[in-house]
Each structure stands twice: as structure tokens, then as C-alpha cells.
Amino acid sequence: MSARASGATALHRAPVGPAALSVSGLDKRFGGHRLLASVSLEIAPGERVVLLGESGSGKSTLLNLIAGLEPADAGTIHIAGQRVDGGDADTSAALRRTRLGFVFQAFHLLPQLDALANVMVPLLLLGTSYPEARRLAQAQLESLGIAARARALPAMLSGGEQQRVAIARALVHRPTLLLADEPTGNLDEENAQRVLELLETACHEHGAALLMATHSAQAARAGTRVLRLAHASLHHV
Ligand SMILES: Nc1ncnc2c1ncn2[C@@H]1O[C@H](COP(=O)(O)OP(=O)(O)O)[C@@H](O)[C@H]1O
Numbered sequence: 001m002s003a004r005a006s007g008a009t010a011l012h013r014a015p016v017g018p019a020a021l022s023v024s025g026l027d028k029r030f031g032g033h034r035l036l037a038s039v040s041l042e043i044a045p046g047e048r049v050v051l052l053g054e055s056g057s058g059k060s061t062l063l064n065l066i067a068g069l070e071p072a073d074a075g076t077i078h079i080a081g082q083r084v085d086g087g088d089a090d091t092s093a094a095l096r097r098t099r100l101g102f103v104f105q106a107f108h109l110l111p112q113l114d115a116l117a118n119v120m121v122p123l124l125l126l127g128t129s130y131p132e133a134r135r136l137a138q139a140q141l142e143s144l145g146i147a148a149r150a151r152a153l154p155a156m157l158s159g160g161e162q163q164r165v166a167i168a169r170a171l172v173h174r175p176t177l178l179l180a181d182e183p184t185g186n187l188d189e190e191n192a193q194r195v196l197e198l199l200e201t202a203c204h205e206h207g208a209a210l211l212m213a214t215h216s217a218q219a220a221r222a223g224t225r226v227l228r229l230a231h232a233s234l235h236h237v
């Protein structure tokens with residue numbers, strides 16, 4: 001290889017940045033039961049990690065701790081190199097709003113807003129102007145193949161369509177990390193497959209890392225790495 005070619009390769013190498021997610025020594029108890037015992041996990045930018053585990057093993061709890069929906073008993077959580085737990089609650093909340101997207105099993109779209117307005121919400125919360133939020137939300141719906149349903153209320157959409165709108169909403173502000181909790185749990189096999197492919201492609205296109213909890217073997221294939229949560233600890237699969 002010539003010096004020129006190797007120089008070009010070096011120039012185009014991805015920059016070495018902080019992990020998309022870094023969790024260290026995370027503990028969570030409910031009553032006397034220790035659900036997470038010093039759990040540590042690092043996810044590189046763009047990596048897709050599937051989290052398996054039996055019902056009740058603590059998958060949702062782990063995602064909720066990362067998303068700040070519940071407090072941990074101990075441990076630290078960094079997203080893109082910035083600590084999002086402890087410290088100033090407003091700063092942590094702002095960082096999470098900027099850096100995170102969350103896709104739920106039950107979609108959780110706002111029922112009184114149409115698909116387009118649902119996707120605009122995270123942008124408006126971040127201070128994006130209304131016309132710009134509208135433009136970006138429309139483009140995101142288009143890239144997920146659901147722009148034709150932009151003016152439909154969630155109740156008029158199928159489960160697969162609702163989940164695509166929810167994915168659009170979770171990605172529209174270009175988060176570093178997308179959390180997905182059983183995102184195909186309410187879908188038939190065909191819609192589940194479509195949603196998994198969209199999650200995979202969308203994360204790839206936007207460089208978002210993915211942490212997806214599931215107990216579906218079908219969903220596990222969407223990951224670049226598979227972990228299992230059992231007995232309060234993470235295990236490589
Ligand atoms: N807020 C809570 N208070 C008490 N127990 C809880 C709470 N949230 C979850 N749990 C318990 O923690 C366990 C794990 O729940 P969860 O994280 O939802 O597991 P998974 O998502 O793997 O099915 C369950 O036994 C559940 O009942």
C-alpha cells in the first residue's frame with residue numbers, strides 16, 4: 001500500500017470517542033430482593049446490544065434506571081461520556097432528553113396528537129422551532145416509510161404503524177443511545193420483523209447505539225452483541 005493510501009485510511013478512521021453508554025456498579029433492590037447486583041455494561045457508538053432474560057429478571061428495571069425513570073441504589077451511568085445520574089437533576093434530565101430515545105412495548109404515543117405531532121414533541125422540548133420540528137418529523141416519518149399516515153391519530157393506526165411512529169419519535173432528535181423495551185412484544189411476526197429491520201437500519205444510518213430488551217429469539221438476531229440478565233448479573237451469550 002502506498003503512503004498516500006495509508007494516509008487516507010488513517011484520515012477516514014472513525015474518531016475514538018466516549019462510549020455511547022457506560023454503566024458501572026449498578027445496584028437496585030426492591031424490598032429485600034436484589035434485582036441488579038453491581039451491573040456494569042459498556043456500549044460503543046453504533047453498537048446494537050440485545051438484552052435477554054426471563055420475565056421478572058430485571059430487564060425493564062435496567063432500562064428504566066438508564067433512562068432516569070427510576071433511581072439506582074448505587075453505581076454510575078454515563079451517556080456519551082457525561083454522567084446522567086446523581087448531581088444536578090435538571091442537568092441530568094436535559095442530557096437524557098438530548099442523548100436518549102426510548103421505544104416502549106406499548107408504544108405510548110400521545111392519543112390526542114396525530115403521528116406527525118407525536119414525532120415533533122421531542123424536538124419542541126429541546127427548543128427546536130415549530131417549522132423546523134415539523135420538517136424534521138416529516139422527514140423521519142418518510143425514512144421509516146410511514147409518511148402517508150402523518151395526519152392519523154394513534155387510534156387509527158395498526159400496532160406495527162404505531163411502533164414505527166414511536167421509533168420515529170425516539171430517533172428524530174438523533175440520540176446517541178436508543179433504548180427499546182420489548183419493542184416487538186405487541187406485534188405479529190411480520191410486523192415484528194419489519195420493526196426490527198427498521199430499528200437496525202435506523203440505528204446504522206444515524207450512528208445511534210441500541211440497547212434492546214426482549215425475550216424473543218427473532219429480536220435477538222438484530223443485535224451485534226447479545227447479553228443475558230440472570231441472577232442479578234449480565235452474562236455474555
Ligand atoms: N417499582 C417496583 N416496585 C417493586 N417491585 C418492582 C418494581 N418494578 C419492578 N419490580 C419487580 O422487579 C422484578 C423485575 O421486573 P422487571 O424489571 O419489569 O423485569 P423484566 O422486564 O425482565 O420482566 C419483578 O419481580 C417486578 O415485580
Ligand SMILES: [Mg+2]
Nearest residue numbers: 059060061181
Ligand atoms: Mg420488562
